Amino acid sequence: MEDAPMEYGESNKEIEVAPALIAVHPNQESVAVAVGSDLRVFDLQGDCAVSLVDDSSGGSLHKDSIRAIRYGANGKLFVSAGDDKLVKIWSTESWRCISTVCSEKRVSAVAITNDGLYVCFADKFGVVWVVDVDGSDGQAIVNKKAAPMLSHYCSIITSLEFSPEGQFIVSADRDFKIRVTAFPNKPLDGAHEIQSYCLGHTEFVSCLAFACNVEYPQGFLVSGSGDSTVRLWEISSGTLLDTCEVGGKAGLLESNGREEECCSAITDLCTNSDGTLVAVAVQSLQGIILLSCNLSARTLSLAKVVSIGGETFIPTRLVASRSTGLLWMITGVSNLRGYEYTSLARVRVIFGFNKSNHDFIQNERLVLEDDKVPGGSNLLEKLQGSVSFDEKVFVAAAEAVKTAMGNFITVCDTMAERRVRNADRGRIRDHNADCS
Incomplete structure (x- = not known):
């Protein structure tokens, strides 16, 4: 009898690090940061740190690294989830945890329906679960259990997104696949209608976003x-x-005979309010790449490489505030070995991301100084902590994130799972060859 597969990291937690995450309220009323198990929120309207209230866990909040945070489209709900196999649903009016849902496996991604009635989350064994939060209205909801909705067989789901009109839920995995599923009227009964597969990537899919505008409300x-x-x-x-070969166009690829250094993974991306710009974070780039997105021509092209001068800053997460045109970025990790810091985070902001005009692209001074960031020093002290920034530490953090990303998409498979996965990869490669 074969042993049950073990989730990666359960026997290696002492060496596992978690990248810093950032999320912004849709109307930029607050900003949230997660570093390891620490969840930090700053109220921009009140210009103060938020005290989180979680009666469900004795005030301990998360007990292990947080892997996903997200605001709902209307800003009333916020969700955090991660390696402690807990999905916490928060009311952003009181910042009280209104429900804690237990996952069978560690959580890798979360999404909230556009109407705020359902929370979906994915685990590292490829199952997407759904929980009903209808009627909560900011009040505590107890005994909520998640129901399985769809599955990528034994493949880590890396990203979840709802389409702009809410008709589809899109899930991406480490085995190159993007699945588009019709979101059902009764999601607790499962989502059985697969609309399409988006096949073409030749490595793990790390992130998803929709580009849309008034002319193309359904988005791409x-x-x-x-x-x-x-x-x-x-x-x-x-x-x-x-397809835009981002690494090559940004001058990131070096031909030195070492394959692992000839590919820079995309770690995150997000779009602006009218779908004309895509901000891209790359594993080894100290800054971001801006792509022009022409929805009418259905094309992507390199617009600008924005470097974050003066310090080592390789973003681990990007998020846009569409109401203000600010692009929020964070770099950092938890559990950085060999240093005194238990967590390390640095927040930077780019302005004008809601503009697609020539002046914005040509502007050489897009990154806000710390005193110009909304919330100023109060926000930065809350979200970053009181750590003094050491160049060597951030270089080490960037390397730790690179290693952690590789670890995240690795799992100790049984032989049967390996055979299924390799067969899936073979079919995808055959599909790509036929389409080329």
């Missing part, structure tokens, strides 16, 4: 991958519209 999907490309998709048919 943008994806980033470990293959160093950003791709544009029409999701109804799964059609690949364009």
Whole structure:
């Protein structure tokens, strides 16, 4: 009898680190940061730190690294989840945890329906779960259990997104696949209608976002991958519209005979309010890449490489405030070995991300100084902590994040799981060859 597969890291927690995460309220009323198990929130309207209230766990909040945080589209709900197999749903009016849902496995991604009635989360064994939060209205809801909704067989789900109109839920995994599923009227009964697969990436898919505007309200999907490309998709048919070789265009690839250094993974991306710009974080780039997205022509092209001068800053997460046109970025990790810091985080902000005009692209001074960031020193002290920034520490943090990203998409498989996964990868490669 084969042993049950073990989740990666359960026997190696002492060496596991978690990248810092950031999320912004849709109207930029607050900003949240997660570093390890620490969840920090700053109220921009009140210009003060938020005290989180969690009666469900005796005030201990999360007990292990947080892997996903997200605000709902209307800003009333906030969700945090991670390695402690807990999904916590918060009311942003009181910042009280209104429900704690137990997951069977460690959580890798979360999403909230556009109407705020359901919370979906994915685990590291490839199952997407859904929980009903209808009627909570900021009040505590108890005994909520998640129901399985769909599955990527034994493949870590790396990203979850709802389409702009809420008709589809899109899930990406470490085995190159993007699945588009019709979101059902009764999601607790399961989602059984697969609309399409978006196949074309040759490495794990790391992140998803939608680019949309008034002319194209249904939007187009943008994806980033470990293959160093950003791709544009029409999701109804799964059609690949364009591919942008981001690493090569940004001058990141070096031909030195070492394959591992010739590919810079896309770690995160986000779009602006009218879908004309895509901000891209790359594993080894000290800054971000801006891509122009032409929705009418269905094309992506390199617009600008924005460096964060004066310090080592390799973003681990990007998020745009569409109401203000600010692009929030964070770098940092938890459990950095060999240093005194239990957690390390640095927040930077780029302005004008809601503009697609020539002046914005040509502007050389896009990054706000710390005293110009909304919330100023109060916000930075709360979200970053009181750590003095040491260049060597951030270099070490960047390397730790690179290693952690590789670890995250690794799992101790049984032989049967390996055979299934390799067969899936073979079919995807055959599909890509046929389409080329």
